Amino acid sequence: MPRLTRPATVLTTRKHGLLGATLALAALALGGCSTPGPNHAYLARLAEEPIIDVLPGAPDVDIPTYLSGLQDLYGIAYDPFTDHLFLRIYPGDFIRVIDRPARKIKRSFVVKDLPPGPGDLAIRSSDRHLFFVHPTEPAVIETTLYGVIVRTITFENVQGSPAGVAYDQKRDQLLILQGGDLAHVGRYDLKGKRLSGVALDRNVRLVSLAYDSVAAEFYVPLLDEAAVGIFDAKGHFLRKLSTPDGTAHDFVDVGERSLIRMF
Numbered sequence: 001m002p003r004l005t006r007p008a009t010v011l012t013t014r015k016h017g018l019l020g021a022t023l024a025l026a027a028l029a030l031g032g033c034s035t036p037g038p039n040h041a042y043l044a045r046l047a048e049e050p051i052i053d054v055l056p057g058a059p060d061v062d063i064p065t066y067l068s069g070l071q072d073l074y075g076i077a078y079d080p081f082t083d084h085l086f087l088r089i090y091p092g093d094f095i096r097v098i099d100r101p102a103r104k105i106k107r108s109f110v111v112k113d114l115p116p117g118p119g120d121l122a123i124r125s126s127d128r129h130l131f132f133v134h135p136t137e138p139a140v141i142e143t144t145l146y147g148v149i150v151r152t153i154t155f156e157n158v159q160g161s162p163a164g165v166a167y168d169q170k171r172d173q174l175l176i177l178q179g180g181d182l183a184h185v186g187r188y189d190l191k192g193k194r195l196s197g198v199a200l201d202r203n204v205r206l207v208s209l210a211y212d213s214v215a216a217e218f219y220v221p222l223l224d225e226a227a228v229g230i231f232d233a234k235g236h237f238l239r240k241l242s243t244p245d246g247t248a249h250d251f252v253d254v255g256e257r258s259l260i261r262m263f
Contacts, residue, residue, distance in 0.1 A: 039212065040078075040257050041219065041228065041241055042085060043249040047073040051085060052244060053100070055257075060244045063098060066105055073251065075120040075208055079128060080255040086123060091116040092135060095147060111147040120208045120251075122167040122174075131174065133162050139192075140165055140174065155192045164209030164220070166253075177209040177220065184235070185209065185218055198235035207250040219252050228252050 043052045048069045050062035072090035085098040093114040097106040117135025128145040138158035142150040164177030176186045182199040203223035210219035218231040227240040
């Protein structure tokens, strides 16, 4: 009688699905991810005042900074990948990271050799590199997530320090707010080469810049009212986001709220 062999196990479609889902979750857990959710704006004014989380049609939420009136706030950046807010604080090289969902300090650090002085900042979500406006030169300083300086990017045809900086997450390009007869936003590659620029058709305060990479919209505080102006890719005014308490807020960033965070 011939030897009996065990029939091969059939991997069913259901098992294929479970295996695929398990591998996908493992990859996400190793690499980290965020699932896009509603778009929120974050407004800040003074160091000791909370950051205001604004979502049209929903109640505003205060996010504490855990700073005192003796400290000056120079800029904020929101990372939807981690749902963290990065605060640039006087003298300009001190960074505080706030975990937005927990409303707690995640960590604080000093960027060694970052020139002291005011300036906006932006974050690249793919690797969480930070870009700090140089306080006196037409440049930004790129650092790692933990404040190790990577390089200085000097922008061609820019006079003086940029008024604001934002990062286009889809195109991997830097956006620079500049003054002049008309405030305008210049688009630059990561070597500082100018690619294009648009003039904004409303008067704005030259303090900070935010960019919605999905909708291709600029967010800039308006000059003559307590609101943030929202402009399209050609610099045309679309609408405004009024501040809840009727006071001007100099610092703004915008990003999709993560529905799922894995690290």
